[in-house]
Amino acid sequence: MTIRRKGLAYGERRAWTAPAGYGLDVTKPVEGYYRMRLRSGAVKSGIRVWYGPPHDPVTGEELDRSWRWQAMADGEAVDLDRIWPACAADPITEADYLYLLRRREWAQEHAPDSAYAVVGKKYDPLDPKNPLPF
Secondary structure, eight states: OOOOOOOOOGGGSOOOOOOTTOSOOTTSOOOEEEEEOSSTTBOOEEEEEEEEOOBOTTTOOBOSSOOEEEEEETTEEEOHHHHTTGGGGSEEOHHHHHHHHHHHHHHHHHOTTSTTTSTTOBOOTTOTTSOOOO
16 A cells, blocks of 8 residues: 655645634733633632723722723732733633632631632642632
């Protein structure tokens, strides 16, 4: 049996074209709720991305400034460039986002030194300060 192949050079072959709706345009953030780790080995945080007026960091009141893309990780403001487009790989529902917020609030009250209470802290499963994950 003889194996034959087309006599086309690699550069002469037809280029692959993406089907309609394939992939994500990373230049335009998408409003919504996401989940991601803010650092390697950390607990996954709930991320909220939206377009709107900024909020005062002290009082939380809406400011009369130009609208912009904003992001929050577990209720704390983060720079959008730090999380977008990495967070787009794991979208979640608003209910899941609220669950992650409540888990962080519970940990801040009952286990303040755990990785669940501090945004971006490395998670060590053998650390007795961390609550059991169930």
